[in-house]
Amino acid sequence: MSHIDTIQKTLITGDEETLLDQVREALDQGVAPQDILSQALIAGMDIVGERMESGEMFIPEVLMSAQAMGRAVEILKPLLGDEESASSGRIIIGTVKGDLHDIGKNLVVMMLESSGFEVTDLGVDVSPDDFLKAIEEVNPHIVGLSALLTTTIPMMRETVSKIIESGKRDTLKIMVGGAPVNQEFADEIGADAYAADAGAASKLAKSMLG
């Protein structure tokens, strides 16, 4: 089995120590850091995301793999050229105003970062104005909105409206998620996409920008 395949398989098991050993071994053997990053690690997290979506893997396992990947990326980062370490895209994400839930959002942030995106996490209880400010500063490709309460659903609608009003709507894509959200609601408020979980979010983000 090639170094790339081995590393990918180990990432999926979440075994951090073995992963780091295998990454160092591969580098010693002359495997390009960029290949390790994209073909082994990012591709491996894609599989983790799919298994999370299908219910084959569970949240703690996804967290283990993401953590291991983070450590591996620390080893690779200094070896990557500027062009090679460029991200797949910029994403800003937050839980809308009035809502303090963040577990789902945090998982999405983790999966998106593991997929190679540059993510700005605005946290929770984020007002439409704060979203607009961040859009101005970061110039993201995607804006992610999260809400867990049925009572904050109207705020999601308002946030999207404010983005439309600001004239920035055509410069970015909007993705929404959270327990009370669904595709129908996403369509109704004018979002570009709805993701049911972190695995789906990362897959969608890639296809939206691909």
Add this chain to the structure above:
Amino acid sequence: MFTVIGERINTTLKKVKSATENRDEAYIKNDVITQEKSGATYIDVNAGARIGHEEEDMRWLLSVVQSATTLPLCLDSPDPAILEMAYSLVERPPMINSISLEKDRFEPMMQFLKGKNCRIIALCMDDSGMPKSVDDIFCRAKALVEELEKIGFKRNDIFIDPLIQPMSVDAANGTMVFKAVEKIMTELQGVHTTGGLSNISYGLPQRKVINRIFLAMLMAKGFDSAILDPLDSAIMAVLKTADMLQGEDAFCMNYLKAVRAGSIVA
């Protein structure tokens, strides 16, 4: 006495939502009767999922639910206007679900609660976010009790919800709740503790196993109420067994009754 708040009349549940939409009285009545038979001591009513219809749905549900049971109700809504309407329609003192220290919620709810004859579920939540330690939970609980006592609530009518968070994202989330419940029941003598158990198992498989063992472990710390599905016979079996194990069941009478009825099986 363990207070079982039956959670099933909630429009976020698909069948309840469609029964409410179609004004299917028989469905709701049957569910309530079955919850009572299975041991519910309060019936929670939540009409929040059909956005824009909460008022009419709540009105309808209250009339149907009260035609099927004389159990007190737990009125479940974040909107004080809905609660005000619902309070005027109940036939006996209800439990109110819920108040928290979040700015947008606290003031309006305190206004609503003044002068009302009811029990109250108090969520250990404030604007700084999810509690991250036993102290976070306890301080919020203490503040809520103090504020509620100021407007005349007795501790026996206060049910503290310590905010149960998933094990899948932090291995400390279970012990945090155990320690917080113990501290609350010891240092805020006279209050009750309650909560929805299923959050603990979010993101893990075989959730029901986790939920019911979590209940037993909580009860050992003094947890004395829960918002749950009384039709889940496995969790009700755990509840009765744990009650018995704590010496709350004279001559193990309820336990033996349940075994003879076939509801507790090894």
